Amino acid sequence: MRNRVRELREARDWSQGELAERLAVSRQTVNAIETGKYDPSLPLAFRIAKLFRKSIETIFDPENGAS
Amino acid sequence: MDGGSLESCQADLTRVPTAREVVRRAIEEFVRPHQQRYLIEVLPALALIAIWAVLSSHVATGWPRIAVALLPLGAIGWMFAAMLRRLLGKDELEQRIELIAIAIASACVGLASLGWALLESVGAVAHGSLFYVLPGLIAVYGAVKLWALWRYR
DSSP states (O other): EEEEEHHHHHHOOOOHHHHHHHHHHOOHHHHHHTTTSSSOHHHHHHHHHHHSOHHHHHHEEETTTOO | OOOOHHHHHHHHHHHHOOOOHHHHHHHHTTTTTHHHHHHHHHHHHHHHHHHHHHTTTTTOOHHHHHHHHHHHHHHHHHHHHHHHHHTTOOOOHHHHHHHHHHHHHHHHHHHHHHHHHHHHHHHHHSOOGGGGGGHHHHOOOOOOOOHHHHHOO
């Protein structure tokens, strides 16, 4: 599943570590989500959406799988 | 997603982390609170096992021998409890990696021990020892976890 997490994080000038801290997950998890290797659970997707003040569907696109 | 972000994501998928990045990430993991608590909890158990290793060779007869032989059980039980607390402190991806590692380790050791037992039943191999089950589990778990960490790096 493609997502805009990296784009939104970089727009705020946050490192992966900073985003991980804000989401209470590991940096590895943030990296795996950004690179499309791992799709977050619904609660984590909601936390990401709330943090970036966006709806889930504007961040995650289930129509396009990661390469 | 714009073209630039897409390109940066694709570039990241194929990029191999440098040795410095691997070390930095390992340190980041090491200093996380649940990891620190785990180390503090496990160190006394390891010390007890070290004392047992020294004592076990000096106590040869009577009930003290049985007591000393069973001494590591308490320490290892404490270590398992610490591992469980550490597992519950991890995030969802880390718990998924742990689940994969534990499942594969259990399957491998289960199959190996069943295979050995079947061979033993027809006299093809010598009587096996249960002593190797736990180290076998730990070894396969470690190998699978390394693979999973690389897979989700």
